[in-house]
Amino acid sequence: MTTGEISVGAKSSASVLNFVRGATGPLIGLILLCVFLSLTTDTFLTVRNFLNVMDQVTVLGVMAVGMTLVILIGGIDLSVGSVLALSGMVMGYLGNNLGWPFGIAIVAALIASALCGAVSGLMITRLNMPAFIATLAMMSIARGIASIITNGEQIVGFPDWFSNLAIIRHFGVLTVTVAVMIAIVAVAWIVLTFRPSGRALYAIGGSAEVARLAGIDVRETTLFVYMLCAVAAGLAGVILSARLDSAQPSSGIGYELDTIAAVVIGGASLSGGIGGIGGTVVGVLIIGFLRNGLNLLQVSPFVQQVIIGVVIAIAVAADTIRRKHK
Numbered sequence: 405m406t407t408g409e410i411s412v413g414a415k416s417s418a419s420v421l422n423f424v425r426g427a428t429g430p431l432i433g434l435i436l437l438c439v440f441l442s443l444t445t446d447t448f449l450t451v452r453n454f455l456n457v458m459d460q461v462t463v464l465g466v467m468a469v470g471m472t473l474v475i476l477i478g479g480i481d482l483s484v485g486s487v488l489a490l491s492g493m494v495m496g497y498l499g500n501n502l503g504w505p506f507g508i509a510i511v512a513a514l515i516a517s518a519l520c521g522a523v524s525g526l527m528i529t530r531l532n533m534p535a536f537i538a539t540l541a542m543m544s545i546a547r548g549i550a551s552i553i554t555n556g557e558q559i560v561g562f563p564d565w566f567s568n569l570a571i572i573r574h575f576g577v578l579t580v581t582v583a584v585m586i587a588i589v590a591v592a593w594i595v596l597t598f599r600p601s602g603r604a605l606y607a608i609g610g611s612a613e614v615a616r617l618a619g620i621d622v623r624e625t626t627l628f629v630y631m632l633c634a635v636a637a638g639l640a641g642v643i644l645s646a647r648l649d650s651a652q653p654s655s656g657i658g659y660e661l662d663t664i665a666a667v668v669i670g671g672a673s674l675s676g677g678i679g680g681i682g683g684t685v686v687g688v689l690i691i692g693f694l695r696n697g698l699n700l701l702q703v704s705p706f707v708q709q710v711i712i713g714v715v716i717a718i719a720v721a722a723d724t725i726r727r728k729h730k
Contacts, residue, residue: 430669430671430690430719433690434686434690438693441693441696441700441701444697445700447700448696448700453700455573455577457689457693458582459570459579459647461688461689461691462570462582462584462640462643462647463488463640463647463659464666464691464692465585465588465685465688466588466640466643467484467637467640468666468684468687469592470484470632470633470634470635470636471484471633471636471664471666471667471684472670472672472679472680472681472684473632474630475667475668475672475674475676475679476606476609476672476676476677476679477605477625477626477629477676478608478675478676478677479535479626479629479630479676480539481633481634482536482543482660483524483540483542483546483634483637483660484636484637484640484656484660485637485656485657485658485659485660485663486543486544486547487521487634487641488641488644489546489547489550489641489651489653489655489656489657490517490520490547490550490638490641491513491514491637491638491642492641492642492651492652493553493559493652493653494509494513495512495513495641495642495651496554496562496645499562500559501554513642514638516638517635517639517641518631518634518635518638520545520634522627522630522634523542523545524539525627525630525631527541528626529623529624529627543660550653553653558652558653559652560650560651562649562650566645566646567646569643569646570647581643581647584639584643585643588636589681592681597680601625604620605625606677608620608625608676609675609677610676611677637656640659644656665715665719666684666688666690666691667679667684667687668716668719669686669690669691669715669716670682670683670685670687670690671683671687694711694715695708698711
């Protein structure tokens with residue numbers, strides 16, 4: 405091996421470590437999980453299975469990026485699953501029932517999602533409501549509106565080009581939906597790592613009062629973060645609709661728990677100020693590979709719920725212990 409090859413390898417390793425900075429423990433857990441599943445199943449360690457897992461975690465991955473921003477400022481958003489459903493229903497109703505151009509229907513769905521985030525953010529920043537209560541209220545409101553749109557009925561049969569976004573693998577590898585998730589992850593990581601606006605989120609999570617005294621507009625930033633989280637949930641609703649070729653008002657039930665779990669498993673602190681996109685990606689992959697592996701091992705879905713619950717409990721306990729030591 406030449407000196408140049410060693411240098412390139414070292415730079416690549418450094419880049420990976422920089423991406424998952426602060427999430428070394430979860431990364432080790434992900435590697436051990438993959439090793440275990442590779443030894444216990446015949447089909448886990450295949451390209452086809454890996455690509456299938458990537459398709460399956462796309463919705464969770466997009467939502468988790470938005471949730472990371474919220475948790476970094478010390479907040480929480482319980483409405484993302486309902487906003488996902490509302491986005492899909494708005495898009496389907498405008499595009500299928502009213503005959504709008506489907507591209508415009510998608511934009512309208514994202515705008516509706518942003519409005520949900522804006523309302524949640526205003527309740528938190530202007531009415532001083534706890535984030536838990538404000539987003540719990542929005543969870544009910546968004547789910548109700550999603551059901552009202554078609555009186556609880558699903559919308560099926562979207563344009564072929566739209567469904568193909570989640571089906572056709574370009575270059576035999578990536579679907580458009582997976583590419584969108586990767587792009588969102590990359591942009592979020594760059595902003596949080598290199599931009600002052602990203603570092604401001606860590607400051608707010610560390611101490612909102614200190615951040616305010618440092619010149620950061622805490623209220624406006626908080627409002628914007630909740631809007632971004634809602635837009636991410638809305639985009640996840642569009643992606644899910646493309647995968648299922650349908651939109652249902654019951655979509656996304658329980659997704660908020662999986663989303664929060666992915667962020668926490670990835671090393672983020674629920675008290676704010678600690679975490680990152682790299683850790684969130686690791687958390688998303690842990691949940692994705694764990695579910696995929698348990699299915700390959702033919703583990704009962706009920707047992708899977710117990711196992712994933714235990715993993716979440718361990719992650720939160722680790723966060724609590726880490727904060728006590730600090």
